[in-house]
Amino acid sequence: MTGAEGQLENRTLDAENPRQQEMPFAFVEGSPVTELPRDLYIPPHALEVFLETFEGPLDLLLYLIKRQNLDILDIPIAEITRQYMEYVDLMKEMRLELAAEYLVMAAMLAEIKSRMLLPRPESEDGEEQDPRADLIRRLQEYERYKQAAEALETLPRVGRDIFETKVLAPYAHAVKVQPKVTVDDLISAMRDVLARAEMFSHHHVQMEPLSVRERMSIILGAVKGDQFIEFSAMFTPEEGRQGVVVTLLAVLELIKDSLIELVQSRPFGPIHIKATGS
Amino acid sequence: MSPDQLKHVIEAALLAAGRPLQLDDVIALFEESGDVPQRGEVQDALAELSSDWEGRALELVEVSSGFRLQVRKEFSLWMGRLWAERPPKYSRALMETLALIAYRQPITRGEIEDVRGVSVSPNIIRTLLEREWIRVVGRREVPGRPELFGTTKLFLDDFGLKALDEMPTLAEIRDLDQHPEDLFAGVSAPAPVSLAVGMSTEEAVPSTPHDEAGQASVSKTEETTD
Amino acid sequence: MSPDQLKHVIEAALLAAGRPLQLDDVIALFEESGDVPQRGEVQDALAELSSDWEGRALELVEVSSGFRLQVRKEFSLWMGRLWAERPPKYSRALMETLALIAYRQPITRGEIEDVRGVSVSPNIIRTLLEREWIRVVGRREVPGRPELFGTTKLFLDDFGLKALDEMPTLAEIRDLDQHPEDLFAGVSAPAPVSLAVGMSTEEAVPSTPHDEAGQASVSKTEETTD
Numbered sequence: 001m002t003g004a005e006g007q008l009e010n011r012t013l014d015a016e017n018p019r020q021q022e023m024p025f026a027f028v029e030g031s032p033v034t035e036l037p038r039d040l041y042i043p044p045h046a047l048e049v050f051l052e053t054f055e056g057p058l059d060l061l062l063y064l065i066k067r068q069n070l071d072i073l074d075i076p077i078a079e080i081t082r083q084y085m086e087y088v089d090l091m092k093e094m095r096l097e098l099a100a101e102y103l104v105m106a107a108m109l110a111e112i113k114s115r116m117l118l119p120r121p122e123s124e125d126g127e128e129q130d131p132r133a134d135l136i137r138r139l140q141e142y143e144r145y146k147q148a149a150e151a152l153e154t155l156p157r158v159g160r161d162i163f164e165t166k167v168l169a170p171y172a173h174a175v176k177v178q179p180k181v182t183v184d185d186l187i188s189a190m191r192d193v194l195a196r197a198e199m200f201s202h203h204h205v206q207m208e209p210l211s212v213r214e215r216m217s218i219i220l221g222a223v224k225g226d227q228f229i230e231f232s233a234m235f236t237p238e239e240g241r242q243g244v245v246v247t248l249l250a251v252l253e254l255i256k257d258s259l260i261e262l263v264q265s266r267p268f269g270p271i272h273i274k275a276t277g278s
Numbered sequence: 279m280s281p282d283q284l285k286h287v288i289e290a291a292l293l294a295a296g297r298p299l300q301l302d303d304v305i306a307l308f309e310e311s312g313d314v315p316q317r318g319e320v321q322d323a324l325a326e327l328s329s330d331w332e333g334r335a336l337e338l339v340e341v342s343s344g345f346r347l348q349v350r351k352e353f354s355l356w357m358g359r360l361w362a363e364r365p366p367k368y369s370r371a372l373m374e375t376l377a378l379i380a381y382r383q384p385i386t387r388g389e390i391e392d393v394r395g396v397s398v399s400p401n402i403i404r405t406l407l408e409r410e411w412i413r414v415v416g417r418r419e420v421p422g423r424p425e426l427f428g429t430t431k432l433f434l435d436d437f438g439l440k441a442l443d444e445m446p447t448l449a450e451i452r453d454l455d456q457h458p459e460d461l462f463a464g465v466s467a468p469a470p471v472s473l474a475v476g477m478s479t480e481e482a483v484p485s486t487p488h489d490e491a492g493q494a495s496v497s498k499t500e501e502t503t504d
Numbered sequence: 505m506s507p508d509q510l511k512h513v514i515e516a517a518l519l520a521a522g523r524p525l526q527l528d529d530v531i532a533l534f535e536e537s538g539d540v541p542q543r544g545e546v547q548d549a550l551a552e553l554s555s556d557w558e559g560r561a562l563e564l565v566e567v568s569s570g571f572r573l574q575v576r577k578e579f580s581l582w583m584g585r586l587w588a589e590r591p592p593k594y595s596r597a598l599m600e601t602l603a604l605i606a607y608r609q610p611i612t613r614g615e616i617e618d619v620r621g622v623s624v625s626p627n628i629i630r631t632l633l634e635r636e637w638i639r640v641v642g643r644r645e646v647p648g649r650p651e652l653f654g655t656t657k658l659f660l661d662d663f664g665l666k667a668l669d670e671m672p673t674l675a676e677i678r679d680l681d682q683h684p685e686d687l688f689a690g691v692s693a694p695a696p697v698s699l700a701v702g703m704s705t706e707e708a709v710p711s712t713p714h715d716e717a718g719q720a721s722v723s724k725t726e727e728t729t730d
Contacts, residue, residue: 055600055620056621056622057622058621101621101622137677138619138621140677143675145619147674148604151603152599155672157663157664158662160591162664163294163583164574165518165520167336167347167519168349169348169357169360169520170349172354172357174362175358178409179368181368181376183439183445187446187451189374189377192374194448196394211442211443213381213382213383214428216383216384217415217426217429220384221416224416258418259419290579291582293561294575294583294586303586306585307586335512335516336516353516355537356513359533360517360521
């Protein structure tokens with residue numbers, strides 16, 4: 001409700017900035033209230049707002065200590081307890097929803113106060129035990145996270161202090177990233193096929209070289225449609241005799257499968273290949 | 279506010295808004311601070327911004343709903359990867375289909391199904407065609423004239439192969455079960471061109487079909503095992 | 505691709521991505537085109553980009569999930585008007601809960617309540633979960649198996665942090681009678697090892713050089729601002 005703007009400007013962590021000290025804790029009909037009057041006579045709804053700002057009994061105690069510039073390590077329990085009870089009574093009077101934790105703390109304060117009056121028992125290592133020790137530890141522990149929260153609040157935050165860019169790329173379309181597959185994947189897939197088909201258990205046959213299979217696809221692709229292709233054009237002498245043989249085997253294989261046919265229009269004339277059925 | 283400052287605020291707004299901004303939208307930015315620029319000043323700043331981005335990746339365009347800083351068309355190619363979906367993983371069925379097409383091409387879908395013992399989903403064939411790893415190389419002249427599939431050059435490129443015969447032969451794959459450590463020996467070994475031993479180029483071409491028929495029948499046996 | 509071109513592509517990507525980009529994300533942009541830059545080249549381009557934007561509206565920062573070109577906070581005054589909705593203002597209770605989760609994670613709701621001395625409303629936890637600043641990282645194996653909360657990468661990104669150890673240092677706990685270990689031993693939850701706030705558990709709090717005792721006075725004001 002208050003101080004949002006101030007925080008935006010002062011989001012450094014430095015403790016020396018005195019401006020922050022003057023931040024109001026509440027606004028009453030537009031006027032900032034920076035300090036609670038000692039006599040507590042302030043407009044009831046401002047008081048309500050003020051009392052509601054406490055994050056619990058530890059927070060209220062911290063406020064009481066800080067207000068009087070007291071050191072946490074040296075709190076006068078009797079006085080702080082008296083003030084604390086005043087506030088708790090006020091909250092009850094105003095019928096604020098009083099968390100049970102406030103009453104638990106009140107009981108704890110009363111207990112510490114009474115123990116302060118008694119001679120202190122010695123612990124095993126011969127040290128006197130301060131009845132306030134546990135409370136002081138809790139106060140400090142809470143305070144450090146309260147400060148951490150304030151520091152976090154002042155960090156530049158996306159959407160509040162800093163902004164991400166959202167530039168349109170109207171001509172770009174998302175690339176579909178294709179899965180990567182390796183030869184090993186392919187081989188392992190083929191192994192599975194072979195294993196399932198149990199090819200080897202029934203027939204132990206000579207496999208034709210892959211190169212012939214590949215060449216069969218290439219030739220079939222080349223003779224698509226009605227085109228006649230000269231038989232000799234299928235051979236690339238640069239491939240050497242092995243290449244030529246592979247082509248020949250592929251052609252023969254295709255003829256056997258009736259996938260292509262050979263046409264020779266006259267004896268000893270050029271031989272042509274065409275796809276069957278076209 | 280200096281013209282430069284004004285320009286920088288407008289630039290920030292155009293980059294962060296996520297929508298085109300009208301002149302009035304731009305002017306409204308300054309209402310809170312009290313230092314509201316004239317329309318002419320804003321227009322000058324926009325003109326300057328436009329030339330600032332010349333030769334760089336963004337361009338200032340005016341569309342129906344206002345001004346927009348957008349990625350130039352020339353840079354769009356690289357942007358595609360920004361929103362790329364996580365690549366899916368290919369199914370076992372797809373890999374087996376691809377393997378069969380590679381090893382037994384040209385092959386029909388029905389023949390693949392015969393070997394695999396299950397039907398091949400049209401999606402698998404479509405995916406492989408779209409990936410341009412396989413292509414239709416012809417049709418088998420049997421009832422229904424089913425398409426014959428074969429692998430492509432891109433398939434070889436994508437798998438880092440110069441030719442199909444760089445893949446291990448089926449016999450070598452079978453041996454892997456016994457001697458897995460031979461895997462790489464098998465991959466690098468040249469395909470068994472030894473089949474062609476004894477034929478010279480001169481002999482090969484003019485030779486009668488009958489000579490080769492015997493050879494062909496070798497593969498015929500294999501065909502029947504499908 | 506020239507260094508300038510490279511820089512412009514990276515700039516466009518950072519502006520258009522809508523999220524921080526890792527070095528690897530940047531390199532991946534170029535995979536399709538085949539002209540993939542070295543990491544060093546990308547780093548050089550990023551450094552140049554950073555200085556290009558000096559004195560202007562954007563700044564290049566590195567946050568938890570990568571590099572981000574963001575509108576500088578000095579421009580936030582004007583940017584607020586771009587969107588009808590104001591960014592939410594979070595209550596002190598929420599920020600204290602978030603701080604405890606950030607510094608003491610993994611932590612249960614009960615442990616947060618122990619430190620704060622009041623119960624934590626389920627709304628606060630829900631808001632933080634919905635904002636994706638915290639997540640459930642496990643359960644403590646005690647009766648009731650309460651959920652353990654931790655912060656997310658988005659939390660770091662949104663607060664402009666590269667890692668948790670960039671968070672503001674916690675104030676020290678001072679001892680009542682010169683026996684720091686007595687007091688520290690009383691802290692109910694174990695010190696967050698992963699936080700690396702610059703101290704080991706053994707060294708305990710007082711040894712950190714960054715601890716600002718003076719911070720205590722700051723809290724007075726903030727306490728009243730909610």
